[in-house]
Amino acid sequence: MSTVEIAAARLDRTRAELEAILEPPRPEARVGVLGAGSDDLDSGRAYLGRLAPGGYAVPTWPVEHGGMGLSGTEADAVRQALTHYQAPDMYPFLVGLDLIGPTILVHGDEEQKARWLPAIRNGQEIWCQMFSEPDAGSDLAGLKSRAERDGDGWRVSGSKVWTSRAHYSKRGLLLARHDPRLAKHKGIIAFGLDMTSPGVTVQPLVQMNHDAHFNEVFMDDVWIPDQDRIGEPGDGWRIALTCLTFERGALGGGLGVKEDQVARLAEMIAPGDPVARDRWAARLIEHRVIGMTELRARQARQAGLPPGPEDSGSKLRGTAMIKRLAALGLQVEGPAATVVAGEPDEWQSMFLMSPSLSIRGGTDEIQRNILGERVLGLPAEARVDKDKPFSDTC
Numbered sequence: 001m002s003t004v005e006i007a008a009a010r011l012d013r014t015r016a017e018l019e020a021i022l023e024p025p026r027p028e029a030r031v032g033v034l035g036a037g038s039d040d041l042d043s044g045r046a047y048l049g050r051l052a053p054g055g056y057a058v059p060t061w062p063v064e065h066g067g068m069g070l071s072g073t074e075a076d077a078v079r080q081a082l083t084h085y086q087a088p089d090m091y092p093f094l095v096g097l098d099l100i101g102p103t104i105l106v107h108g109d110e111e112q113k114a115r116w117l118p119a120i121r122n123g124q125e126i127w128c129q130m131f132s133e134p135d136a137g138s139d140l141a142g143l144k145s146r147a148e149r150d151g152d153g154w155r156v157s158g159s160k161v162w163t164s165r166a167h168y169s170k171r172g173l174l175l176a177r178h179d180p181r182l183a184k185h186k187g188i189i190a191f192g193l194d195m196t197s198p199g200v201t202v203q204p205l206v207q208m209n210h211d212a213h214f215n216e217v218f219m220d221d222v223w224i225p226d227q228d229r230i231g232e233p234g235d236g237w238r239i240a241l242t243c244l245t246f247e248r249g250a251l252g253g254g255l256g257v258k259e260d261q262v263a264r265l266a267e268m269i270a271p272g273d274p275v276a277r278d279r280w281a282a283r284l285i286e287h288r289v290i291g292m293t294e295l296r297a298r299q300a301r302q303a304g305l306p307p308g309p310e311d312s313g314s315k316l317r318g319t320a321m322i323k324r325l326a327a328l329g330l331q332v333e334g335p336a337a338t339v340v341a342g343e344p345d346e347w348q349s350m351f352l353m354s355p356s357l358s359i360r361g362g363t364d365e366i367q368r369n370i371l372g373e374r375v376l377g378l379p380a381e382a383r384v385d386k387d388k389p390f391s392d393t394c
C-alpha cells in the first residue's frame with residue numbers, strides 16, 4: 001500500500017472507532033485559539049478519559065506507554081479523524097501531551113515514564129514548561145535558577161516567568177544551573193518539579209484580554225528528590241532543545257487556526273462589502289499556502305530528509321496571517337467586537353491574543369536570526385560568552 005492509502009485506511013478505521021466514544025461536532029460551539037479564553041479543565045479531562053483506552057490522544061507514543069505506536073503519516077490521520085468530532089479546548093493539556101510527554105519519552109528513565117506518562121495521557125496531571133526567567137528568554141541558556149546537590153536530592157532557588165498554566169500544573173519541566181563554572185549551555189540540569197513542593201509560589205499574571213494563563217513562579221530553597229532529575233546533570237540544554245523542537249512541531253504552520261474558522265468569517269461579511277471579501281480571500285489563500293508548506297515539510301521529514309527552509313519561516317508566516325485575520329474579524333464585526341460582556345467575543349479574543357504570537361515559542365526577531373544564519377547562511381551573531389565559564393560572564 002502507498003503512504004496515501006495507509007493514511008486513508010487509518011482515517012476510516014479510526015473514525016469508525018471514534019464514532020462509539022465521541023459526539024458529532026456542534027456547529028454553534030465556540031472555538032478557542034491558542035488557549036485564549038477561560039479554561040474548562042473538567043471537559044478536557046472527560047474527553048481525554050474517553051480517548052485514553054485507545055491511545056488516540058497520543059498516537060505517536062509507544063503502545064507500552066498508552067499510545068498507538070504510529071508513524072507520522074498514520075498519526076496525522078488519527079488527528080484528522082479527531083477533528084470530525086466535538087472536542088473541548090485542549091490547550092491546557094497540550095504542553096504535557098505534545099511537548100513534555102514526548103520529551104520524557106526521549107530523555108526520561110523507565111521509572112519516570114511509568115510514573116509520569118499515564119497521568120499526562122489521561123489529563124489527570126497538567127505539566128508546565130519552566131524555562132524563561134526574568135533575564136533569560138531569547139537567551140535561554142543564560143538562566144540563573146540554581147540547583148545544588150543536597151543528600152538524595154537537590155535544593156533549587158530562583159524564579160521563572162511567563163510559565164503558562166503553572167497555577168494548575170501538577171509538575172513543571174524545570175531547567176536550573178547546577179554548575180556555574182561550566183560554559184552556559186553546559187551547566188544546566190533538568191527536573192520534573194512537583195509544583196506542590198514547599199517553597200514553590202505561583203503568582204498569575206493578568207493579560208490584556210483578561211485571561212490569567214501565565215505566571216511568575218518563585219522557588220525558595222525547594223527540595224527535589226534525585227529521582228525527579230531528568231537525564232544527567234549537564235543534559236539540561238539538550239533536553240530543552242528536544243522540548244522546543246516538539247513545541248515547533250506541535251504549533252504547526254497555522255498555529256492552531258483551522259480552516260473552518262477562516263470560513264466562518266466569510267459568513268459574517270455582508271454581500272455588498274467587496275473590500276472585506278477581497279481581504280478575506282487573501283487570508284484564506286495565506287492559510288492554505290501555509291498548510292501546503294507544512295505538508296511539504298512533513299513529507300520531507302517522513303522521507304528522512306534534514307529539516308529544510310519550509311519549517312523555519314512557518315511560525316513567522318503563521319503569526320502574520322493570524323494577526324491579519326484577527327484584525328479583519330474585528331473590522332467585520334464592527335463596534336460589537338469592542339463590547340466586553342460575558343464570554344469574550346471570539347474575534348476580539350483572537351485579536352488581543354495575537355501580539356503574543358510574536359513572542360511565545362521564540363520571538364519574531366529570533367526566528368529571523370535563525371532564518372538568516374541557518375537557511376540563508378548569513379554571518380552568525382557574535383556570541384562572545386558561549387565558551388566562557390558562566391560565572392565569568394555575569
Ligand SMILES: Cc1cc2nc3c(=O)[nH]c(=O)nc-3n(C[C@H](O)[C@H](O)[C@H](O)COP(=O)(O)OP(=O)(O)OC[C@H]3O[C@@H](n4cnc5c(N)ncnc54)[C@H](O)[C@@H]3O)c2cc1C
Pocket residue numbers: 128129130131132133134135136137138139161162163164165214356359360361362363364365366369381
Ligand atoms: C503567551 C506566552 C506564553 C509563554 N509561555 C511560556 C512557558 O510556558 N514557559 C516558558 O518558559 N516561557 C514562556 N513564555 C516566554 C517566552 O518564551 C519568552 O517571552 C520569549 O522567549 C522571549 O523572551 P523575553 O520575553 O525574555 O524577551 P527578550 O529575550 O528579553 O527579548 C526582548 C526583545 O529583544 C529581542 N531580542 C532578544 N535577543 C535578540 C537577538 N539576539 N537578536 C534580535 N533581537 C533580539 C526580542 O525579539 C524581543 O523583541 C511565554 C510567552 C508568552 C508571550
